[in-house]
Amino acid sequence: MSNYIEEVMTKVVERNPGEAEFHQAVKEVLESLEPVFEKHPEYREAGILERIVEPERQIIFRVPWVDDEGNVKVNRGFRIEFNSAIGPYKGGLRFHPSVYTGIIKFLGFEQIFKNALTGRPIGGGKGGSDFDPKGKSDGEVMRFCQSFMTELYRHIGPNTDVPAGDIGVGGREIGYMFGQYKRIKNSFDAGVLTGKGLNWGGSLARTEATGYGLVYIVDEMLKDNSQSFEGKTVVVSGSGNVAIYATQKVQELGGKVVAVSDSGGYVYDPEGIKLDTVRRIKEVERGRIKEYLESHPEAEYVADSTAIWNVKCDVALPCATQNELDEDAAKTLVENGVIAVGEGANMPCTPEAVEVIQDNSILYVPGKAANAGGVATSALEMTQNAMWDAWTFEEVDVKLKDIMVNIYKTASKTAKEYGMEGDLVAGANIAGFLKVADTMIDQGVI
Ligand code: NDP
Numbered sequence: 001m002s003n004y005i006e007e008v009m010t011k012v013v014e015r016n017p018g019e020a021e022f023h024q025a026v027k028e029v030l031e032s033l034e035p036v037f038e039k040h041p042e043y044r045e046a047g048i049l050e051r052i053v054e055p056e057r058q059i060i061f062r063v064p065w066v067d068d069e070g071n072v073k074v075n076r077g078f079r080i081e082f083n084s085a086i087g088p089y090k091g092g093l094r095f096h097p098s099v100y101t102g103i104i105k106f107l108g109f110e111q112i113f114k115n116a117l118t119g120r121p122i123g124g125g126k127g128g129s130d131f132d133p134k135g136k137s138d139g140e141v142m143r144f145c146q147s148f149m150t151e152l153y154r155h156i157g158p159n160t161d162v163p164a165g166d167i168g169v170g171g172r173e174i175g176y177m178f179g180q181y182k183r184i185k186n187s188f189d190a191g192v193l194t195g196k197g198l199n200w201g202g203s204l205a206r207t208e209a210t211g212y213g214l215v216y217i218v219d220e221m222l223k224d225n226s227q228s229f230e231g232k233t234v235v236v237s238g239s240g241n242v243a244i245y246a247t248q249k250v251q252e253l254g255g256k257v258v259a260v261s262d263s264g265g266y267v268y269d270p271e272g273i274k275l276d277t278v279r280r281i282k283e284v285e286r287g288r289i290k291e292y293l294e295s296h297p298e299a300e301y302v303a304d305s306t307a308i309w310n311v312k313c314d315v316a317l318p319c320a321t322q323n324e325l326d327e328d329a330a331k332t333l334v335e336n337g338v339i340a341v342g343e344g345a346n347m348p349c350t351p352e353a354v355e356v357i358q359d360n361s362i363l364y365v366p367g368k369a370a371n372a373g374g375v376a377t378s379a380l381e382m383t384q385n386a387m388w389d390a391w392t393f394e395e396v397d398v399k400l401k402d403i404m405v406n407i408y409k410t411a412s413k414t415a416k417e418y419g420m421e422g423d424l425v426a427g428a429n430i431a432g433f434l435k436v437a438d439t440m441i442d443q444g445v446i
Contacts, residue, residue: 004037005030008049015054019102021322025109025347026053032426033433035418047445048437055108056089057081060101061151063129065143067136076100077148079127081161082108085439088159089125090115090375092166095173097132104128106322107166107346111375113432114368117407120379125161127152133168145176153181158191158385164378165195167321170241171207190385194378203381205396206374211245211344212397213373214317216404218342219253221363221424222315224412227339229255235313237261237305238320239282239289242344242371246317247275259311261320262289266308269299312336319344327352334360343367354425369407369428376403 001009012026030049037044063075078101081089091111094103104126112124129148133141155161165174174195182188190201198204205212215229222228232255236243239260247257256272262282267273267289277295281287290301302308309316309329316338318325322345330353333341340363343349347367349357357364377400384390407428414434415427 001031002034002037004044005034005049008053011050012053016102016105019105021106021347022102022109024351025106028347028351028425029109029113029429029433032429035420036430036433042441043437046437046441048440051440051445052083052112052433052436053109055080055082055105056084058101059155063131063144063148063151065140065147067140075129075131075144077127077129077151078104079152079155079161079163080104080108080125081155082124082126083112083436084123085436085443086116087121087123088157089161090122090164090378091124091126092128092164092374093169093173094126094128094166095131095133095168096128097130099128099130103322110346110368112436113429114372115375116432116435117369117410117428118372118376118379118403119406120376122162122375122379125163126166127163128166128169131168133173138172141173142176145173146180149177149180150184152177153184156181156192158189158382162191162378162382163193164375165241167240169195171195171197191382194381196381201381201385203377203384203396204391204393205400206377206381207241208245208248209377209396209400210242210371210374211247211319212249213376213400213404214242214246214319214342214344214370215249215253216373216401217365217370217408218315218317218340220405220408221342221365222340224408225363229253229315232256232314233258233312234315234317235259235308235311236317236319236344237266237308237324237348238318238345239278240320242374243317243319244275244279244282246319246344247273247278250315250317251275255315258313259308260289261305261308263305263320264288265290265301265303265305266311267292267299267301268311269296271298309333313338315340315342317342317344318348320348321345322347323350325349325353327356329353330356333357334362338362340364342370344371346371358423358425364424365408365411366425366428368432369411369424372407373400373404376400
């Protein structure tokens with residue numbers, strides 16, 4: 001790292017103590033920006049780096065609610081409005097016990113560049129709570145969501161900040177939050193949240209978008225290297241929104257997904273995962289992935305989610321959570337002959353794992369580019385809301401595919417321009433950064 005970039009990084013660590021995930025995300029971006037700063041001294045003069053690593057606004061609030069037994073509970077709510085240079089803050093809400101400032105800041109920071117890559121006018125933000133929806137009744141989840149929105153509503157709006165789902169926040173939670181927002185505001189502002197139900201302003205294909213988008217971009221990368229999903233063995237970690245629709249699209253393209261997981265462990269089905277069973281367990285019954293064996297006793301269950309990377313595959317798609325694939329897992333994948341890794345989750349590979357993957361010339365598309373289909377389709381949902389219109393599934397899907405192919409082309413072209421051909425990490429980081437940095441210069445020091 002150059003002295004200047006190192007100074008900025010040191011300050012980030014000093015000013016944000018104890019936020020390891022945020023440090024990791026900033027370091028990854030800053031490292032790849034070195035050639036940009038050599039070529040463009042104007043970014044340093046305008047203090048772009050110092051400004052871009054500091055959120056525009058950070059909101060932390062109390063979320064009190066009452067459980068089914070009448071006990072008062074208190075969680076912590078977050079919304080980090082990171083950067084609004086190119087559009088309203090946009091990014092999901094995560095409900096998971098591991099949530100704290102460092103997680104939300106890492107996700108919000110990544111979101112700035114990801115959103116810029118989509119080509120849509122959306123800034124970067126993220127939010128959530130340390131509330132755990134797992135094991136809670138619908139009534140408890142509703143009361144929590146209503147309390148969460150009772151504070152959040154004053155900070156968001158269709159032209160200000162537009163949250164969506166993420167881990168632990170799906171259609172049910174978005175529904176409860178939208179209902180409460182509408183009630184407080186006495187206004188049907190459809191564009192205030194995305195991931196809505198289809199009867200009330202949601203977009204067709206939004207549910208599928210992140211998983212589909214991941215597979216579209218990996219497919220484009222494979223094609224660019226004279227390969228395809230046809231006949232490939234694929235491992236997908238997680239069994240949530242992203243994992244389910246990534247699996248569906250891989251199967252459509254002729255690949256065979258042999259393993260999926262949740263935080264308890266993974267199932268291995270050498271004949272190919274039966275997606276209907278996974279969807280019933282996860283989307284309808286909200287159960288555990290090990291229940292897959294009740295319908296398919298020939299499959300195996302291993303009670304260690306990280307061991308999923310021991311399963312031999314051609315393509316690995318980590319779609320669960322951050323830092324789920326470490327250096328040893330990456331080495332195992334390489335030894336087993338993996339040819340491509342595509343990140344459905346945000347930052348699922350540790351920096352050491354990425355190094356192993358890149359050193360072995362494995363095709364690799366980072367989360368910032370690979371999972372951008374979700375937020376891109378959220379932006380399409382906002383467009384439909386602004387037009388009071390609704391497009392068909394095919395219309396949205398065609399646009400999504402187009403966006404993913406464009407992201408691939410932009411990242412690979414930018415990498416080449418900066419002398420790092422094939423390095424999609426550098427290409428995605430630089431392309432996203434340039435768009436936001438140029439806009440920040442246009443808009444002055446704010
Ligand atoms: P879901 O809540 O629908 O699913 C998450 C899945 O990951 C579950 O199977 C969950 O298992 C598993 N998981 C969560 N934490 C861990 C852990 N610590 N170890 C192992 N497995 C874990 O979330 P999504 O599918 O929406 O999100 C998955 C990833 O994709 C996240 O990184 C998210 O930020 C990213 N993403 C999501 C987008 C979207 O549109 N939904 C858009 C872009 C990125 P369990 O049920 O046991 O917790």
